[in-house]
Amino acid sequence: MRAVVLVGGFGTRLRPLTLSIPKPMLPVGHRPIVENVIRMLAAAGIDEVVLGLGFKPEPFVEAFPDGVCAGIPLHYAVEPEPLDTAGAIRFAAEHAGINETFVVVNGDVLTDLNISALIAFHKDRGAQATMHLTPVDDPSAYGVAVIDDLGQVQRFVEKPAPGTAPSNLINAGTYVVEPSVLRRIATGRKVSIEREIFPLIVDDGGLYALATNDYWIDAGRPEPYLQANLDMIDAVRRSAFAPAIEAGAKVDPSAIVRHSLISAGALVEAGADIKDSVILAGAIIRQGAVVHGSIVMGEVGNGASITDTIVGATGSVVPGVTLVHALVPDPTLL
Incomplete structure (x- = not known):
């Protein structure tokens, strides 16, 4: 069939x-x-x-x-x-x-x-x-x-x-x-x-x-x-499962990763704090950045903090900024 x-x-x-x-x-x-x-x-x-x-x-x-x-x-x-x-x-x-x-x-x-x-x-x-x-x-x-x-x-x-x-x-x-x-x-x-x-x-x-x-x-x-x-990491699926951190992802040992997926090709630098998030291939989470409840394809700068935010492949969150419920880049402005 x-x-x-x-x-x-x-x-x-x-x-x-x-x-x-x-x-x-x-x-x-x-x-x-x-x-x-x-x-x-x-x-x-x-x-x-x-x-x-x-x-x-x-x-x-x-x-x-x-x-x-x-x-x-x-x-x-x-x-x-x-x-x-x-x-x-x-x-x-x-x-x-x-x-x-x-x-x-x-x-x-x-x-x-x-x-x-x-x-x-x-x-x-x-x-x-x-x-x-x-x-x-x-x-x-x-x-x-x-x-x-x-x-x-x-x-x-x-x-x-x-x-x-x-x-x-x-x-x-x-x-x-x-x-x-x-x-x-x-x-x-x-x-x-x-x-x-x-x-x-x-x-x-x-x-x-x-x-x-x-x-x-x-x-x-x-x-x-x-x-x-x-x-996929919470064992709620009967027929599918995935590792939280995929082989090929680069995660600094000092980074804190809780209840999140990080795909091969992503980079997480020292001191980053990631929770309830999805970090996709090509994403870069810079030193000391905080990423909670977010989806990232692009870059989150040093010390930046994002919550409930989506960062597209061309998106870049500038160092030190705090974003909540944001879209980067904002599709309505493109």
Whole structure:
């Protein structure tokens, strides 16, 4: 079975990190998000992954020059223009010649879902499409489903107003889809699977959903992206783990590192204090700098202090300054 992984988004919510790298190529646990996704698919027996590409396809090709990731062959489907979720799925599937049941995954979703169980559920129900659902406290930012005892979706509401959601079970971004669904997706324009296609399938009685309590996180925003990394060292994942300090990171013995990830290629100088943070490849934390609750790709100067701050690859925090809830550089000024 093949899978389509949607990785064509712009990653605007993760700027300035995504000014230099596409969101799915940002590391979680020292591996690109997309590699984490593909490893999950490989565990379910997926034998080819189609990457639905749009924004900055070059980094994906450069990262996997032999066209293989986690032992799985890759097929690149580069959209000529943004086509939204359903349009991207149809374009990628047809580009790769998919003509049988396939899996679709949003490229910024990290989960311990048993994909094989989702596929089996889909086949058992004879569904046109099946989605994974997960419970959340506030479903207003997501697509919300109401299901019956057999898992048939009775209603699907995309991003309901706060307090109006019909349930707390949200679309978790992993689907099993029949090729017949592709014919329902118009070509030549943007088409949303959540707003246009799922409601059509609900009307036909062909949309099913499997709700689970498996680990799940949407790493497309700064707070959950940071959390997704910290989860990799906190042993909360069933299927993934990463060392706090990756081999190849240079950390001075006098630096204090607490509950943080530091990737190969990063430099942490003497007396630095790092807590609840992610220090990515190429980052430089200068002598005596304090980094708490932050994500750093660039440089934090001598004696500077940053809290809940994101420093992009071109960002530089000047020595001695104190920043809280800052973006460096500020994307709104670029």
